[in-house]
Amino acid sequence: MSIRMLRTLIAIDDHKTFSAAADAVFVTHAAVSQQMRALEENWGVQIFDRTRRTPELTPVGRALVARAREVVRGYDQILPSVTGETGVSGEVALGALPTTLTTLVPQVISLLMARHPDVHVHLNPGLTTAMISQLERGALDVALITRPETLPPDLEFLEIAEEPVQLLASLETQSDDPLELLSSHSFIRFNRDAVVGHMIETWLQKKGIRVNETMELDSLEAISSMVHANLGVAMAPRRCVRVRNPLALKRLSLGTDAPVRRLGLAHRRDNPRSRILSELHNLCLRVIESASAVNAGPDRTTPE
Structure with missing residues (x-):
């Protein structure tokens, strides 16, 4: 067994296939297979279920991956823990x-x-x-x-x-009241799988605002483009570093209780x-x- 084999085992868990793991650790697919066979023979356990089209870790294999991460992390810390870091590299x-x-x-x-x-x-x-x-x-x-x-x-x-969430609306909209715009226009939602998307949904529910959702996106550039085309309004964080030449849109405060992305x-x-x-x-x-x-x-x- 070697640290190199443990890194390969971890790469398989991270990337899910032997081929992807091979690319990640810069060896061939055949080398990955040989290393894993060697680990199984050395330890006398079955690390992978090879009855499936793509080999999957067995329960024992998953437990070994967790311990392998600890071993590799400890190995990587040996020199810095003794000498300290002398530079950034x-x-x-x-x-x-x-x-x-x-x-x-x-x-x-x-x-x-x-x-x-x-x-x-x-x-x-x-x-x-x-x-x-x-x-x-x-x-x-x-x-x-x-x-x-x-x-x-x-x-x-x-x-x-800290990036406060604000309302984005087209310059063509007549109102500057964010609550009125949310209730009267289609809503372009920020991806709810994102933390800020969940924060926005929680705020809407707390305010009792029902929106007419038409799309859900995770790119601020895409959201801004949709709003610019007057396809709806959106809620999004005001980025701490702005893009160059941003689209001209209304940017309206949601008040002191607006969600804030940290x-x-x-x-x-x-x-x-x-x-x-x-x-x-x-x-x-x-x-x-x-x-x-x-x-x-x-x-x-x-x-x-």
Whole structure:
């Protein structure tokens, strides 16, 4: 048995097939099969159920994956725990919300790589719930997420911004009353699988507002385009870093009790990469501070 075999076993659990795991650990499909056969022979247990078209982990196999994650995590921490991190380098698996991929994330990664050329970022877009699961099992080092109501105790959250939810409406709409617009126009819903989508639904129910839902999207660019075409109104967070040349829309406050998205970086408490995590956090704050300075001034009819 070797650490390399354990990493392959974990990759199979993460990517669900031998072929995808082979790509993830940069070996051939045949090599993955050979490594897993060797593990089964060394341990004398059946790790995979091969009666299915795609081999699946047995209950014993799933238990071994959980322990393998602990062993690999401990192995990766040996040197940093003895010598401490002396620089920011190496590969970083970064998860990020789709709503940040055209604004905050590109600027942060650009600054990170300019300041630390030895850093290699592997970007993995996803929704908060899925990324939390990936953080817990070690598939991600750090993730830019919306803070949920409950955060697993083994994760730490570094807040970077608060983004109040607002109403988006076409300039062609006659009213500037958000409650009237919600009740009289079609509603373009933010994906309810996202934490902020759930926050919006909870707010609507609390207010007793019944909407005429016509579509459900998870891209702010797509939502803005639909609203701009006067296909309905929407509720979405006001991003801390705005897009360039945003569409002209009404951006209306929902009041003091509007939902607020808390955006931040989440990581495992036992993550040994404290220097790079701190650097990412500082760069996020720096980008947001710069964006706030640029956006300071009179309010405009834009959604971002």
